Amino acid sequence: MIHVGLWLPLLAGIALLLLPSLGRTFAIVAAAVTFVISLVLFAGYNPTGTMLGQHIAYVTQIPLLQEVGVYYALGLDGAGLLLWMAVSLTVLLGVWIADVPVRFLALALIMQTGLMGIFAANDLVLFYVFFEATLIPSLLMLWFYGGLDRLRAIYTFAIFTLVGSLPMLASVFAVRYLGGSPSFLYSDLLAHPLGGAAAGWAFLGFLIAFAVKTSLFPLHAWQPPFNRQNHPSGLADAMGTLYKVGIFAFFKWAIPLVPSGFQQWQGVVLFLAAFGAIYAAWLAFSSKDWKTLLAYGSISHMSIGLLGLFSGTSQGTVGALYVLGASMIYTGAMFLFVGLVYKRTGGLEVAPVRGLAKHAPALYVLGMFLLFAMIGLPGLSGFPGEFLALLGAYKVSPWLTFIAFLSVIAAAAYALTAYQKVFQEVPQTQTVPDLNSREWIFASVTVVALLLMGLYPKLFTVYLEPLGKALAALFGGSA
Numbered sequence: 503m504i505h506v507g508l509w510l511p512l513l514a515g516i517a518l519l520l521l522p523s524l525g526r527t528f529a530i531v532a533a534a535v536t537f538v539i540s541l542v543l544f545a546g547y548n549p550t551g552t553m554l555g556q557h558i559a560y561v562t563q564i565p566l567l568q569e570v571g572v573y574y575a576l577g578l579d580g581a582g583l584l585l586w587m588a589v590s591l592t593v594l595l596g597v598w599i600a601d602v603p604v605r606f607l608a609l610a611l612i613m614q615t616g617l618m619g620i621f622a623a624n625d626l627v628l629f630y631v632f633f634e635a636t637l638i639p640s641l642l643m644l645w646f647y648g649g650l651d652r653l654r655a656i657y658t659f660a661i662f663t664l665v666g667s668l669p670m671l672a673s674v675f676a677v678r679y680l681g682g683s684p685s686f687l688y689s690d691l692l693a694h695p696l697g698g699a700a701a702g703w704a705f706l707g708f709l710i711a712f713a714v715k716t717s718l719f720p721l722h723a724w725q726p727p728f729n730r731q732n733h734p735s736g737l738a739d740a741m742g743t744l745y746k747v748g749i750f751a752f753f754k755w756a757i758p759l760v761p762s763g764f765q766q767w768q769g770v771v772l773f774l775a776a777f778g779a780i781y782a783a784w785l786a787f788s789s790k791d792w793k794t795l796l797a798y799g800s801i802s803h804m805s806i807g808l809l810g811l812f813s814g815t816s817q818g819t820v821g822a823l824y825v826l827g828a829s830m831i832y833t834g835a836m837f838l839f840v841g842l843v844y845k846r847t848g849g850l851e852v853a854p855v856r857g858l859a860k861h862a863p864a865l866y867v868l869g870m871f872l873l874f875a876m877i878g879l880p881g882l883s884g885f886p887g888e889f890l891a892l893l894g895a896y897k898v899s900p901w902l903t904f905i906a907f908l909s910v911i912a913a914a915a916y917a918l919t920a921y922q923k924v925f926q927e928v929p930q931t932q933t934v935p936d937l938n939s940r941e942w943i944f945a946s947v948t949v950v951a952l953l954l955m956g957l958y959p960k961l962f963t964v965y966l967e968p969l970g971k972a973l974a975a976l977f978g979g980s981a
Contacts, residue, residue, distance in 0.1 A: 504560040504576055507539035507586070508618050511593070515611035515639075522604040529597045529607040536614070537590040544583050549965060554758050554972045555692045557965075558624065563687070566628075571678070571685025575624035580965025581750060581823045582621040588827045589617050589744050591951060592834040599838055599944040600737035601845060606647055610741055613639035617744050624688040626674050626755065633670075633711075633751070637663055640745060643738040648731045655724075655731040662724040666711030673707030676700060677759045688754075697762045705763025708756035709771070716748030716808055717801040718771070719778030729797040729837075734850060736841030739793065740834035743800060749807050749826045753819065753973065757811075761976050764814075771812045772895070776902040779805035783912035787919070791850045792840040795920055799876060800833050802909045803888070809906050810891025814977045816970035818894020823966050824887030828955050832875040832883055835948045839872055842941060846934040862936040868945045873921055875952045877913040883955035886963070 514532030518524055549557040558577035566572045578586065593614045597607050616636030623629035641659070644652050678686055681696040696704055713721045725742075732738035757764045779802045786798035807825035810818035842865065843858070844850055858866065875882040878889075888910065896903040937945060955962065 503539055503543060504562065504578065504622065507536055507543065507590075508576070508615060508622060510536050510539075510615075511611040511618070512615035515608040515615075518604055518608035518611065522608075525604060526597065526607060529604070529611060530594070532611060533590070533594040533597045533614075537587075537594045540583070540587045540590045543578065544587055547578070547580070547583055547965065549580060549968060554969070554976075555689050557968055557972070558688075561624070563624075571683075571687070571690075572627045573625045573685065573687055575628060575687055576622045577624045577688075578622055579754075580962075580969055581753065583965065584823065584827045584962050585621045585747075585750060585830070586618055588830040589614060589621075591947075592740055592744060592830055595835060595944055595948060596737045596740050596838060599941060600735040600841060602647070602733060602735050602737055606643060606733070606737065609639040609643050610737060613643075613741050613745075617747070620747050621750065626678070626686040626688070626691060626759075628686075629751075629755065630671065630674055633715075633747075634663075634667060636745060640738070640742060643741070644728070644732055647733040647738065650731075651727070652731040655727040659724045659728050662714050662721060666714040666721075669707035670711035671707075673704045673711075673760075676704040676707070680704070681759070691759050695758065695762075696760045701760050701763035702766040703763075705756060705760040705767055708752070708760070709767055712748035712751045712756060713771075714748070715746055715751065716804050717746060718748070718805065718808060719774050719781055719801075722778065722782070722801050725801060726794050726797040729793040730791070732793070734841060734844040736837035736839070736844075739796070739837035743833045743837065744830050746800070746804060746826075746829075749804065749811055749822050752808070752811055753823065753969075757973065758976060764812075765977070768812055768814065772809060772899055772902055775805045775809040775812065776899075776905040778802070779809065779906040779909035780912065783909040783916065787912060787916035789916070789920075792843070792920070793837075793850055795916065796833065796836055796840065799913065799917070800829065802913065803829050803833075803876070803884070806888050806891050806906055806909065809895045809902065810887075813891075813894040813898040814974060815894035815897055816967065816974040817890045817897075819970035819973050820963055820966045821887045821890025821892070821894055823969070824955075824959065824963065825884075825891055826887075827962070828875070828883040828887050831948075831951050831955070832872055836872045836876060838944070839869055842937075843869075858934055861933045864937040864942070864945065865934075868937070868948070869921060871949050871952055873917045875956070877917050878910055879956075881953070881956045883952045885956055886959035890963075 561577040619632030683694040782801035789795035811822035
């Protein structure tokens, strides 16, 4: 079933590219089936073992280039399953609600296969292929459906990606051949971690590539123009949010394969993550449009997650992975929400449109839920992950944790200030419609997901905790 869940979106996307007359309904059915498959896989997941690599289920291993040790190897651990569900739900919400051409939906489905492949790959070369190939539909969405200045955004993103991709490729070969592994399989690489003088350089290659996909300061500059130039519906931005997979890549590949390299760079990343969290929050506060605000807000929250992961503690790791999964849903849904506002007002600026709550109270409540989840209100999806990430980071560096915590306070300031301007100040004469039936379904599913992850985090963390303990055990810790 893992193969159906992985390749169905790609096949459906290709079909829509060739036969756009199949329409939105076809895309919705494909996305819905993929989401149901992710739920079935989650329900059947039964992890065992206490070490990394022993928590993987639904394993497939077929030789591709056996002479050099490359395999079509798939499998999902608790983190991969959580992110599979988050991706499949967000894509389903996007194709359901976004007002875009059918071929746009096709590109989103094709990109979904790449994203899910990143979380399921158990061969490092296969992971690299998914990691890089997912860039293609993302750039095509911007190229064909972006704003007037989209070429500059494309060039910027491509340059940042290229800067990360080449060092990463060198690190892929280094961990295999310098580490003495017989293949690129995850299990073989785990059994032969790279040490010695090359470890720091190999980790740096991974660090640059994964930092770009986390938007870690100072490799974050591609994201705000990328979001601003994407289609105003928010679907491309939601897909871009799903592509911020750096935390997972660090967790599964870079840290366990080069643990001594992690220790060499740990302090640097902790500092950059703490500084990046408060720096991005400050820039979000001064943002004039919704997309820029959400871009910097996302950078800030990802920095908190990375701070937790690089603490090397079990709690920090669980928190980081939970932040990643939760943010995929609430940030993705927030971009789609902004698309709904744009459809009603024709603009993305925060200031010109005011007082929408008077005309669209249901839209107002939906935005309130999304923003409260984004700023980490207890009871909603943003709180458990950030709390655990900061708690884990505090055990390693209280001062850096304090700096990062200031970004949580700043998040409430920038999010609620913008929200008040748009929804609660004296309304203009312009009237806007409230949610229609399709949008009510989008809102209901989104709110249920936010509440479920906020009120019952144990439903998911029970599968993340063994992974956190196993990672911490690499460095002699358990908490």
